[in-house]
Amino acid sequence: MTYPSLSGIDAGRELSRVRAAAPLVHCLTNSVVTNFTANVLLAFGAAPAMVVAREEVADFAAIAGALSVNVGTLNAEQAEAIRLAVASAILAGTPWVLDPVAAGALAFRTDFCRELLDARPAAIRGNASEIRALAGLASAGRGVDSQDSSEAAIDAARTLAERCGAVVAVTGEVDYVTDGQRVLAITAGDPLLTRVTGTGCSLSALVAAFLAGADDRLTAVASACATMAVAGQLAAREAPTPGRFAVALLDQLSLLDSRALEGALQ
Amino acid sequence: MTYPSLSGIDAGRELSRVRAAAPLVHCLTNSVVTNFTANVLLAFGAAPAMVVAREEVADFAAIAGALSVNVGTLNAEQAEAIRLAVASAILAGTPWVLDPVAAGALAFRTDFCRELLDARPAAIRGNASEIRALAGLASAGRGVDSQDSSEAAIDAARTLAERCGAVVAVTGEVDYVTDGQRVLAITAGDPLLTRVTGTGCSLSALVAAFLAGADDRLTAVASACATMAVAGQLAAREAPTPGRFAVALLDQLSLLDSRALEGALQ
Amino acid sequence: MTYPSLSGIDAGRELSRVRAAAPLVHCLTNSVVTNFTANVLLAFGAAPAMVVAREEVADFAAIAGALSVNVGTLNAEQAEAIRLAVASAILAGTPWVLDPVAAGALAFRTDFCRELLDARPAAIRGNASEIRALAGLASAGRGVDSQDSSEAAIDAARTLAERCGAVVAVTGEVDYVTDGQRVLAITAGDPLLTRVTGTGCSLSALVAAFLAGADDRLTAVASACATMAVAGQLAAREAPTPGRFAVALLDQLSLLDSRALEGALQ
Numbered sequence: 115m116t117y118p119s120l121s122g123i124d125a126g127r128e129l130s131r132v133r134a135a136a137p138l139v140h141c142l143t144n145s146v147v148t149n150f151t152a153n154v155l156l157a158f159g160a161a162p163a164m165v166v167a168r169e170e171v172a173d174f175a176a177i178a179g180a181l182s183v184n185v186g187t188l189n190a191e192q193a194e195a196i197r198l199a200v201a202s203a204i205l206a207g208t209p210w211v212l213d214p215v216a217a218g219a220l221a222f223r224t225d226f227c228r229e230l231l232d233a234r235p236a237a238i239r240g241n242a243s244e245i246r247a248l249a250g251l252a253s254a255g256r257g258v259d260s261q262d263s264s265e266a267a268i269d270a271a272r273t274l275a276e277r278c279g280a281v282v283a284v285t286g287e288v289d290y291v292t293d294g295q296r297v298l299a300i301t302a303g304d305p306l307l308t309r310v311t312g313t314g315c316s317l318s319a320l321v322a323a324f325l326a327g328a329d330d331r332l333t334a335v336a337s338a339c340a341t342m343a344v345a346g347q348l349a350a351r352e353a354p355t356p357g358r359f360a361v362a363l364l365d366q367l368s369l370l371d372s373r374a375l376e377g378a379l380q
Numbered sequence: 381m382t383y384p385s386l387s388g389i390d391a392g393r394e395l396s397r398v399r400a401a402a403p404l405v406h407c408l409t410n411s412v413v414t415n416f417t418a419n420v421l422l423a424f425g426a427a428p429a430m431v432v433a434r435e436e437v438a439d440f441a442a443i444a445g446a447l448s449v450n451v452g453t454l455n456a457e458q459a460e461a462i463r464l465a466v467a468s469a470i471l472a473g474t475p476w477v478l479d480p481v482a483a484g485a486l487a488f489r490t491d492f493c494r495e496l497l498d499a500r501p502a503a504i505r506g507n508a509s510e511i512r513a514l515a516g517l518a519s520a521g522r523g524v525d526s527q528d529s530s531e532a533a534i535d536a537a538r539t540l541a542e543r544c545g546a547v548v549a550v551t552g553e554v555d556y557v558t559d560g561q562r563v564l565a566i567t568a569g570d571p572l573l574t575r576v577t578g579t580g581c582s583l584s585a586l587v588a589a590f591l592a593g594a595d596d597r598l599t600a601v602a603s604a605c606a607t608m609a610v611a612g613q614l615a616a617r618e619a620p621t622p623g624r625f626a627v628a629l630l631d632q633l634s635l636l637d638s639r640a641l642e643g644a645l646q
Numbered sequence: 647m648t649y650p651s652l653s654g655i656d657a658g659r660e661l662s663r664v665r666a667a668a669p670l671v672h673c674l675t676n677s678v679v680t681n682f683t684a685n686v687l688l689a690f691g692a693a694p695a696m697v698v699a700r701e702e703v704a705d706f707a708a709i710a711g712a713l714s715v716n717v718g719t720l721n722a723e724q725a726e727a728i729r730l731a732v733a734s735a736i737l738a739g740t741p742w743v744l745d746p747v748a749a750g751a752l753a754f755r756t757d758f759c760r761e762l763l764d765a766r767p768a769a770i771r772g773n774a775s776e777i778r779a780l781a782g783l784a785s786a787g788r789g790v791d792s793q794d795s796s797e798a799a800i801d802a803a804r805t806l807a808e809r810c811g812a813v814v815a816v817t818g819e820v821d822y823v824t825d826g827q828r829v830l831a832i833t834a835g836d837p838l839l840t841r842v843t844g845t846g847c848s849l850s851a852l853v854a855a856f857l858a859g860a861d862d863r864l865t866a867v868a869s870a871c872a873t874m875a876v877a878g879q880l881a882a883r884e885a886p887t888p889g890r891f892a893v894a895l896l897d898q899l900s901l902l903d904s905r906a907l908e909g910a911l912q
Binding site for chain 1: 452487
Binding site: 144145146147149150186188189190213216220222223253267308309310311312355356357358361 | 677681684685687688694695696697699700701702706723747771824892893894895896897900901
């Protein structure tokens with residue numbers, strides 16, 4: 115079965131909207147990728163803020179444009195901060211994104227992610243193994259790697275989207291984004307995106323940026339995925355090795371404009 | 381009103397002094413910028429040490445050449461470690477620097493920074509919003525961004541410097557550095573410095589490096605600001621996008637010598 | 647006295663074995679180098695996983711190919727997680743590596759490292775000061791810097807290796823690797839490796855990758871050291887400044903093959 119592709123025109127319009135708004139994105143993310151995530155947001159033109167303390171997260175989630183939650187190095191203290199931030203985001207109407215890193219592989223974080231599903235995330239972004247695990251299906255992940263193709267998680271993504279009222283993005287060789295009814299496919303990208311740590315995690319933060327002030331959440335999430343995938347594709351052309359690729363990815367995120375994004379999605 | 385510029389000759393001499401001494405800089409900083417801060421210090425020629433545990437910070441602050449404290453991702457545990465480190469630094473005569481990230485925007489860290497002002501920092505380095513907030517004035521910050529120009533914080537900086545006995549640096553498009561009496565201006569820099577996370581935070585660590593063994597603290601702090609600003613200016617010439625700029629900034633910090641710094645400040 | 651060099655043929659064979667296996671390496675490391683360590687492992691072709699919570703480390707250490715423990719920013723909470731991970735690794739037969747950052751300079755971590763020596767590390771990787779301190783000798787370190795040459799720690803390394811049943815690597819201008827009986831020398835490398843934070847720490851994670859499934863642990867550890875040293879040497883040729891060097895190091899780790907490694911060690 116084939117799914118419709120994200121429209122280049124829609125993606126270009128979303129990119130322009132987000133860059134003009136420069137939304138403040140509150141990130142509660144893992145310790146491996148905080149720096150890279152902040153630089154991805156800054157390079158694109160959003161404003162990252164990594165506020166982490168229990169004493170501060172609720173205040174900040176209420177004034178941020180969006181909140182990004184990532185459980186990659188979850189511990190009990192961070193879980194408590196995430197609960198406070200998410201509760202505040204919901205009260206304030208701040209959209210929030212869940213990145214369920216390695217859900218399914220480890221019980222502590224899997225249970226926590228399932229608990230968070232009740233708190234109505236605006237979006238969930240993960241690989242096929244993580245999305246299948248959240249939907250209650252068996253998966254073949256080992257930690258952060260997905261051993262499943264993204265296609266194998268489309269049904270799980272739809273189920274999860276319907277159950278939570280969230281847009282769900284399964285990213286991989288092809289990205290699929292669904293609100294439970296519609297499914298959009300994004301075929302850009304490059305394997306080098308898997309050779310640099312934090313490209314998926316920072317994509318989740320970019321998804322949050324695109325959700326700030328979005329009219330159509332499905333298009334917004336898909337456009338964030340397209341932005342990262344196309345920037346990765348362009349970066350790989352000039353930089354075929356992981357060190358230079360990571361640098362070029364930031365550069366391309368800063369250079370990519372609506373026209374180039376639209377052209378790349380034709 | 382205009383302020384005298386930092387003398388190029390003074391800045392060049394300070395740069396040579398610090399690089400020859402290769403001071404050990406103890407950093408208690410935020411989780412977003414630890415890696416970049418260490419690399420900034422190493423690239424320039426100082427020796428970073430990120431000792432964080434309550435069990436160790438007091439011992440280490442006593443043997444370090446200087447201590448750099450940054451509240452960007454403050455939590456209760458780190459606040460306790462900072463208190464111990466600062467108390468030990470004062471007893472040992474180790475100069476210490478306060479970087480009050482997002483002070484004014486969030487109560488927990490603002491209160492903590494105000495508490496630390498009693499512990500006689502040798503220097504305080506922040507943007508206009510942060511310095512105004514510490515001085516007790518209203519500010520327009522939203523998290524780490526300053527919405528005020530650095531010029532709008534000069535009076536606040538003088539007041540704060542007099543009250544604490546610290547050198548205060550307000551950085552922005554123009555940097556102003558004051559000991560309460562004198563004010564020095566530094567007009568180098570590049571907007572790309574705001575597109576990479578941690579350039580301000582690592583400047584605070586560089587300020588600490590310049591304070592180790594300094595005779596004239598005003599000149600030392602201003603010279604650290606000039607070093608970062610000129611390195612940023614040179615980096616922007618060869619690298620106009622944020623990914624490559626961050627790499628080039630480290631390179632320029634390693635290459636910059638007293639003569640080039642002196643020339644750039646004419 | 648001179649020691650035999652690591653055989654290029656052995657090193658090349660080990661490199662090919664590890665890259666083909668793409669082992670899952672569980673890292674409990676310091677907050678300065680988590681990102682760089684993950685990128686070093688990914689660039690080379692291994693699979694990093696930075697699982698840190700007390701609730702998860704035991705489960706993960708049991709399924710990982712190897713475990714890498716680094717005490718660079720040790721605190722009480724991490725010490726507890728490390729104890730759980732190491733105990734699980736031993737039960738499961740997972741080889742684990744100790745990187746005793748700044749042992750000898752600070753009592754808390756030195757005591758903890760000594761406690762861990764009873765838990766039979768497969769390998770210990772440190773600079774001369776750290777290895778001397780673990781063996782109970784006086785050292786001249788100041789934090790993470792070694793003031794001793796690696797040669798001055800060979801006897802300490804042999805003693806430590808015999809006492810713990812571990813392979814011990816002392817890295818510096820020349821690297822020495824010993825199992826207590828044999829000593830292998832690796833003379834590749836470049837001083838720029840000391841101008842980027844985390845090259846030693848990420849080498850310890852690479853040592854863990856090489857230990858996963860190794861037949862001959864002495865050769866495996868020495869080959870990991872040679873891989874980093876030769877990649878550093880090649881990176882320095884194209885990138886003489888620390889910013890570009892760090893990028894080039896990742897690139898060379900991804901490009902280096904068994905033939906090039908073998909050739910470089912002739």
